Amino acid sequence: MELWENLNNISKKLEELLEIKIEDYDCIENAIKNAKIEKAEWNKVENVVAIFADLKNSTIISNEKIKRVYAKFLESIGYPFSKICKLFDVKFIDIKGDGGIALFQGQYAEVKAFLAAETYKTFQEKYLKNNFERNYKINYSIGIGIAKGDLLVKKVGSRNYSFFVWAGDTINNAALISKDVKEIYSNTSKIGISLEIYDSLSNPKFEEYLIYSCGCPNGDKELLWKEKHLKNGRGMKYKYIENNWCEKHGEEYLNEVWNIIKEN
Numbered sequence: 688m689e690l691w692e693n694l695n696n697i698s699k700k701l702e703e704l705l706e707i708k709i710e711d712y713d714c715i716e717n718a719i720k721n722a723k724i725e726k727a728e729w730n731k732v733e734n735v736v737a738i739f740a741d742l743k744n745s746t747i748i749s750n751e752k753i754k755r756v757y758a759k760f761l762e763s764i765g766y767p768f769s770k771i772c773k774l775f776d777v778k779f780i781d782i783k784g785d786g787g788i789a790l791f792q793g794q795y796a797e798v799k800a801f802l803a804a805e806t807y808k809t810f811q812e813k814y815l816k817n818n819f820e821r822n823y824k825i826n827y828s829i830g831i832g833i834a835k836g837d838l839l840v841k842k843v844g845s846r847n848y849s850f851f852v853w854a855g856d857t858i859n860n861a862a863l864i865s866k867d868v869k870e871i872y873s874n875t876s877k878i879g880i881s882l883e884i885y886d887s888l889s890n891p892k893f894e895e896y897l898i899y900s901c902g903c904p905n906g907d908k909e910l911l912w913k914e915k916h917l918k919n920g921r922g923m924k925y926k927y928i929e930n931n932w933c934e935k936h937g938e939e940y941l942n943e944v945w946n947i948i949k950e951n
């Protein structure tokens with residue numbers, strides 16, 4: 688093998704690739720379809736909403752458990768993520784090991800992403816968490832971040848061994864929030880959203896359902912959200928959901944919001 692010749696070629700190609708060139712796209716689907724490994728440009732789409740979901744303490748979990756259980760566990764994290772995001776009009780999903788991203792675009796994309804994230808969190812908490820704790824002593828939680836901004840996508844690698852890489856504000860900020868929200872002391876999964884997403888949920892059409900609790904059982908409607916500074920986020924603030932709806936109103940509110948979205 689001509690080792691140095693190979694390494695020199697990779698280095699030369701990398702220099703070309705590191706020079707960032709951008710091609711603009713209107714929609715996520717076309718940006719992804721046209722992300723090709725031979726292409727030097729990053730494909731860019733404006734105003735994309737991203738969910739970034741990531742397991743807390745995944746290395747501890749994988750070291751303690753036998754492989755078969757861990758594989759089953761990862762499937763229980765990934766499969767519902769993709770199924771549930773599809774219910775809410777997702778445009779693209781990418782799952783890598785113990786984390787995933789979901790991309791939304793268009794009118795009310797912020798609200799759709801939040802409904803998907805909240806439904807996913809509910810599924811983990813109500814259906815899977817106890818089961819894994821009881822049967823396998825796996826105690827886990829998930830940090831979910833949602834943000835909006837530009838999306839950059841590129842396909843990296845060589846034929847047969849290629850993968851997508853993501854950049855831009857939407858993924859970066861969603862990932863930062865997901866990381867930060869995991870550090871809030873809690874045994875349960877948490878959702879954090881950028882202030883821009885919060886503004887969309889505060890739209891008078893949705894405010895009653897998405898900003899305040901249902902008030903059960905004593906009729907006191909409370910603010911669902913708290914504000915926090917990102918630890919390493921250049922002073923950036925975000926909101927995380929701290930309260931909850933009861934099961935009956937949770938479903939009722941979700942349907943009210945979904946009907947408003949569909950009517951428009």
Ligand SMILES: [Zn+2]
Pocket residue numbers: 901902903932933934935936937
């Ligand atoms: Zn209620």
